[in-house]
Amino acid sequence: MHKTCLFPIGPQHPSLKEPLFLKLYVDGTTVKDAVFDLGYAHRGVEEKLEGKQVDTALHAVQRTCGICSQCHTMAFLRTVEGFAEVEIPDRVALQRVIVAELERIHSHLLWAGVMMHELGLDTLFMYFMREREKILDVFDELTGNRVHHSSDLVGTSKRTFSEENLQFALSTLDSIKENLISYRKTVDSHDVIRDRCIGKGLITKKDAKTFGLVGPVARACNINNDVRVNSPYMGYKMLKLNSIMRTEGDAHARTLVRLDEVFESMNLVEQACNQIPKGSVVPKYPVKRIAQGYGVGASEAPRGENFHFVKVVNGKTARVKLRTPTLANLIMFPEAVKGADITDVPVIVMSLDPCISCMERVAVVKDGKSEVWTSHELFKGEKK
Amino acid sequence: MKKILQEIKKTKSDRLVSISYVNEDEGVSIYYHFADKTPKFKEIKIEIGNEKEVESITPIHPNAAILEGEITEMYGIKFPGNPYSGKRIFLEEK
Numbered sequence: 001m002h003k004t005c006l007f008p009i010g011p012q013h014p015s016l017k018e019p020l021f022l023k024l025y026v027d028g029t030t031v032k033d034a035v036f037d038l039g040y041a042h043r044g045v046e047e048k049l050e051g052k053q054v055d056t057a058l059h060a061v062q063r064t065c066g067i068c069s070q071c072h073t074m075a076f077l078r079t080v081e082g083f084a085e086v087e088i089p090d091r092v093a094l095q096r097v098i099v100a101e102l103e104r105i106h107s108h109l110l111w112a113g114v115m116m117h118e119l120g121l122d123t124l125f126m127y128f129m130r131e132r133e134k135i136l137d138v139f140d141e142l143t144g145n146r147v148h149h150s151s152d153l154v155g156t157s158k159r160t161f162s163e164e165n166l167q168f169a170l171s172t173l174d175s176i177k178e179n180l181i182s183y184r185k186t187v188d189s190h191d192v193i194r195d196r197c198i199g200k201g202l203i204t205k206k207d208a209k210t211f212g213l214v215g216p217v218a219r220a221c222n223i224n225n226d227v228r229v230n231s232p233y234m235g236y237k238m239l240k241l242n243s244i245m246r247t248e249g250d251a252h253a254r255t256l257v258r259l260d261e262v263f264e265s266m267n268l269v270e271q272a273c274n275q276i277p278k279g280s281v282v283p284k285y286p287v288k289r290i291a292q293g294y295g296v297g298a299s300e301a302p303r304g305e306n307f308h309f310v311k312v313v314n315g316k317t318a319r320v321k322l323r324t325p326t327l328a329n330l331i332m333f334p335e336a337v338k339g340a341d342i343t344d345v346p347v348i349v350m351s352l353d354p355c356i357s358c359m360e361r362v363a364v365v366k367d368g369k370s371e372v373w374t375s376h377e378l379f380k381g382e383k384k
Numbered sequence: 385m386k387k388i389l390q391e392i393k394k395t396k397s398d399r400l401v402s403i404s405y406v407n408e409d410e411g412v413s414i415y416y417h418f419a420d421k422t423p424k425f426k427e428i429k430i431e432i433g434n435e436k437e438v439e440s441i442t443p444i445h446p447n448a449a450i451l452e453g454e455i456t457e458m459y460g461i462k463f464p465g466n467p468y469s470g471k472r473i474f475l476e477e478k
Contacts, residue, residue: 311406
């Protein structure tokens, strides 16, 4: 009779880039069941967001995630500008889209690099990271920041992108396009990648629909939950977007969806740069007076739909709820690795592109009651 | 226990996006948001007052399991019928 045994991976492990504890119940080398333990990167962001003025809260919202900083900003601003009925000029709407799409390119290239590393192809890892570095230079040129772009305010942006800025962005994208086409061809035809990805971590279309999956994971199962298509916002209303869809639902399909989205994002950046009204500038002052109201809004982050619920009472945020895409996809993680060989688990988990620090953002709770903790108390682990 | 399944049944064909716990002046409310292919989210607001137990919607929307489990862990509201009830998702048990 076979006995299953527990095989732990994480929270610190060479194959994981973020703290996640995988408890795999294995029979031989086959995974029979999986349990995911989280909480190692918990920061209590939602609780910290309570009782802040909207413009102050925006700073914390932007720092929820290091990779999709702009998409959190856009979801929050879409919500607040929606219920406060703030109109934004075309230039601001398009500038936000340019940063968001560059963010998608850099996120997907980072992901592709790490995925290749998991597959043992470290040269491709270096190649993808080299191209990503150039996108970070574009962020530096456009917003002044390489990671947390922090480029927007309620109703406006912090700076007007000049013609030279936009030309630099376009020429950088041009310079990496040829290399990326060749990497994409390699990923599609490389025997090691095909053997280790095709048919692995299979998610059916029915499961993807039942469990409400989002982003490239859903699009690889032929389900289009793209917020940019279903509910266009800001500059996306002015742009033509083709959704990248595949039907296979395995790790290889998810890889190709993300790589093809890089080219689609380049196309969107080009359209947005060409449509920005020439000679216009962003409004000088942000909208300060947001006294009351509540609303919901979503943006399409690199990992999928990013949902924000914001309630403002007496000029301060009473509740900000963030539902990040990884939380929506988390429910499928154990299912995706069940039946897989233990050596394929890092590849399957990586193909789902988890963003753990982004997901663990809720409240600090003690004795069943939520409390506001200072960063010093959080660091020490006890409340004064 | 607050009964809500009858009301949530109307959203069977939609995708559950989020469940939000909101502490309001008149008591605690839980907001359910759903999406179809239209630009606006559908919203169902349930006022639970001082109730500590709310019917789980996992029989209709299985992806509610983690979203409800998160509320149980953070705010102590229990969702009888949720497969994650009693399990830890984010925080230590103590």
